[in-house]
Amino acid sequence: MSQIYDRVALIGLGLIASSMFWAIKRAGLAGEVTGYARSEETRETARRIGLCDKVYDTAKDAVKDADLVVLCVPVGVMGAVAADLAPALKPGATLTDVGSVKRQVISDVTPHLSDDIHFVPAHPLAGTEHSGPESGFAELFDNRWCLLITDDTTDRKAADDLAAFWRGLGSMVEEMDADHHDLVLAVTSHTPHLIAYTMVGVADDLRRVSESEVIKYSASGFRDFTRIAASDPTMWRDVFLNNKDATLEILGRFTEELFALQRAIRRGDGDHLHAYFTRTRAIRRGIIEAGQDTDAPDFGRGKAQ
Numbered sequence: 001m002s003q004i005y006d007r008v009a010l011i012g013l014g015l016i017a018s019s020m021f022w023a024i025k026r027a028g029l030a031g032e033v034t035g036y037a038r039s040e041e042t043r044e045t046a047r048r049i050g051l052c053d054k055v056y057d058t059a060k061d062a063v064k065d066a067d068l069v070v071l072c073v074p075v076g077v078m079g080a081v082a083a084d085l086a087p088a089l090k091p092g093a094t095l096t097d098v099g100s101v102k103r104q105v106i107s108d109v110t111p112h113l114s115d116d117i118h119f120v121p122a123h124p125l126a127g128t129e130h131s132g133p134e135s136g137f138a139e140l141f142d143n144r145w146c147l148l149i150t151d152d153t154t155d156r157k158a159a160d161d162l163a164a165f166w167r168g169l170g171s172m173v174e175e176m177d178a179d180h181h182d183l184v185l186a187v188t189s190h191t192p193h194l195i196a197y198t199m200v201g202v203a204d205d206l207r208r209v210s211e212s213e214v215i216k217y218s219a220s221g222f223r224d225f226t227r228i229a230a231s232d233p234t235m236w237r238d239v240f241l242n243n244k245d246a247t248l249e250i251l252g253r254f255t256e257e258l259f260a261l262q263r264a265i266r267r268g269d270g271d272h273l274h275a276y277f278t279r280t281r282a283i284r285r286g287i288i289e290a291g292q293d294t295d296a297p298d299f300g301r302g303k304a305q
């Protein structure tokens with residue numbers, strides 16, 4: 001892979017930014033990578049572990065002269081962070097983000113940008129339950145999708161360069177519009193996270209099942225739930241507050257299905273349960289046949305079942 005940008009700035013040095021940094025270096029995609037983190041402690045950690053060629057104390061200094069600026073902060077603060085650094089952006093630069101929600105981020109960020117900045121939002125569909133500057137690794141994006149959000153106002157060269165950059169980071173790239181992205185992710189990521197949070201909360205509430213039993217016997221399905229439910233609370237609070245409509249829509253459908261299954265159990269309607277589980281098994285097999293089970297069951301490195 002060859003260099004795509006002279007200078008890339010990473011804003012917010014957590015899991016995604018640190019993984020991007022190591023993957024940029026692995027592929028030689030940028031001449032120089034600068035970074036900014038809000039807390040002094042994170043900046044110190046970044047300097048200690050060699051995360052970024054240079055770590056700056058302000059976002060404005062980090063983005064100066066950057067050809068690509070990547071916002072890697074929680075969805076709820078994207079607008080405020082963009083407002084802070086926008087005056088220092090180089091004319092003609094591309095601004096992107098990695099937020100898990102797109103429509104709200106676009107409405108929060110766009111008003112702060114002048115016409116000579118090309119904003120191309122993105123979302124890598126890859127993560128772990130870990131966060132912070134020391135949690136990243138170069139392989140995080142390998143063979144995972146990265147969705148670029150484009151429409152007829154998107155600068156074509158900026159989007160094509162960003163797509164090449166994400167391919168260089170290891171991802172497969174597809175373009176999508178923001179509303180569709182938010183609906184798809186509500187189905188495949190956001191609502192499943194809420195369900196995992198709930199199930200772990202239920203187990204915790206159930207005093208008749210002791211904590212040690214929950215730990216001892218959670219070898220399979222529930223263990224995956226506990227991993228998901230260990231994800232960063234700030235990130236996920238922001239996801240739900242900023243993808244409200246799509247999540248509520250999918251959650252409504254989910255509860256209807258759950259009630260139907262509950263009724264089938266109460267009535268002893270085995271045919272209903274069997275037919276339902278047969279349908280869902282076919283979906284799982286379809287995912288495996290499509291070769292997209294790179295992260296299950298133990299995210300990232302598990303073998304497909």
Ligand SMILES: NC(=O)c1ccc[n+]([C@@H]2O[C@H](COP(=O)([O-])OP(=O)(O)OC[C@H]3O[C@@H](n4cnc5c(N)ncnc54)[C@H](O)[C@@H]3O)[C@@H](O)[C@H]2O)c1
Nearest residue numbers: 012013014015016038072073074075099100127128131132
């Ligand atoms: N973790 C995942 O699985 C995953 C996957 C894809 C996309 N994302 C998205 O990527 C973004 C970053 O997530 P992450 O997992 O790297 O989180 P993280 O918690 O590891 O890192 C986020 C960083 O942003 C910093 N930050 C928070 N508020 C800030 C502010 N006001 N100003 C400056 N910095 C601030 C935090 O200190 C932290 O260093 C989020 O928008 C998230 O939705 C996460």
Ligand SMILES: O=C(O)C(=O)C[C@]1(C(=O)O)C=C[C@@H](O)C=C1
Nearest residue numbers: 100124125126127128129189299
């Ligand atoms: O494997 C995980 O930890 C994830 O949940 C990653 C995951 C996902 O739901 O697939 C989580 C949020 C993101 O925005 C993208 C990816």
